[in-house]
Amino acid sequence: MSEEDDLILSELDDDELVLQMFDDLYDGMADEIAESVNILLERKWLPYDVLTKALVEGMRIVGIDFRDGILFVPEVLLAAGAMKRGMKILKPLLIESGAPQLGKMVIGTVKGDIHDIGKNLVAMMMEGAGFEVVDLGINNPVEDYLAALKAENADILGMSALLTTTMPYMKTVIDTMIAEGIRDDYIVLVGGAPLNEEFGKAIGADAYCRDAAVAVETAKDYMARKHNQL
Numbered sequence: 001m002s003e004e005d006d007l008i009l010s011e012l013d014d015d016e017l018v019l020q021m022f023d024d025l026y027d028g029m030a031d032e033i034a035e036s037v038n039i040l041l042e043r044k045w046l047p048y049d050v051l052t053k054a055l056v057e058g059m060r061i062v063g064i065d066f067r068d069g070i071l072f073v074p075e076v077l078l079a080a081g082a083m084k085r086g087m088k089i090l091k092p093l094l095i096e097s098g099a100p101q102l103g104k105m106v107i108g109t110v111k112g113d114i115h116d117i118g119k120n121l122v123a124m125m126m127e128g129a130g131f132e133v134v135d136l137g138i139n140n141p142v143e144d145y146l147a148a149l150k151a152e153n154a155d156i157l158g159m160s161a162l163l164t165t166t167m168p169y170m171k172t173v174i175d176t177m178i179a180e181g182i183r184d185d186y187i188v189l190v191g192g193a194p195l196n197e198e199f200g201k202a203i204g205a206d207a208y209c210r211d212a213a214v215a216v217e218t219a220k221d222y223m224a225r226k227h228n229q230l
């Protein structure tokens with residue numbers, strides 16, 4: 001039996017367990033991630049802390065080795081699968097706030113891009129904060145965004161892009177909204193690892209959101225301003 005087989009996750013203290021979660025995420029061990037998430041919750045960790053301090057941080061480490069050519073797509077897919085297992089446990093806990101509806105957001109990853117973990121996280125946190133969220137998934141052409149905004153009578157458009165090659169597509173969406181005369185009908189928020197504030201301004205978005213928590217705060221802020229104008 002290997003040392004790994006002997007490891008009893010519930011016997012680790014919090015710091016050791018979080019370090020073990022980084023390893024398990026790295027190795028795509030979805031069952032172990034699920035078990036550890038449940039252990040931390042039983043130890044009265046806040047769901048948001050489990051998400052950010054264990055899962056998101058673990059994925060950041062995966063990203064570094066992916067960038068450096070130490071991990072490859074199949075391994076990163078396994079890691080992403082493990083991350084999603086953990087997020088599935090946390091989702092209902094993050095959402096059960098019972099807050100009144102603050103507004104409606106349509107969100108999706110842009111055309112050519114299949115990264116969805118960050119977008120899912122934003123959707124989860126927005127729902128948790130009391131927004132209604134319509135998630136269009138990945139690889140969205142401009143037509144899909146516009147159709148959903150109209151059909152759903154949304155207040156906010158959220159776009160996510162993780163690749164430097166796909167982030168310019170956000171401008172295509174915003175330019176099409178301008179051409180159709182509907183740009184100012186919606187609050188446009190953008191996010192994703194390669195973006196920054198300057199890019200958000202340059203493409204005509206209302207705001208760039210560094211992470212899910214900032215997305216929630218920014219959306220609340222804009223909705224408050226919108227209501228004050230009415």
Ligand code: B1M
Pocket residue numbers: 056059060062063064066067068073074076077080107112113114115116117118119121122157158159160161162163164165189190191192193194209210211212213215
């Ligand atoms: Co991809 N990938 N990937 N990948 N991948 C990156 C993005 C990369 C930075 C890795 C690297 O080289 N270090 C790199 C991009 C380089 C670049 O463009 N400069 C890269 C590459 C190159 C690729 C491929 C091209 C690899 C290949 O095929 N050779 C390929 C592209 C596929 C495609 O999309 N067409 C590819 C594929 C994949 C997988 C499928 C294996 C997998 C995705 C699985 C999935 O999402 N279901 C994957 C993963 C997992 C990553 C990394 C490792 C992790 C991304 C992630 O989930 N992060 C990533 C490295 C990295 O980002 N460090 C990488 C965790 C997540 C919580 O953070 O998504 O940033 P993030 O979301 C944050 C904020 O950005 C923000 O809030 C979130 C939560 O706080 N945010 C928003 C995000 N969206 C928002 C929207 C908003 C607001 C805030 O709207 C309002």
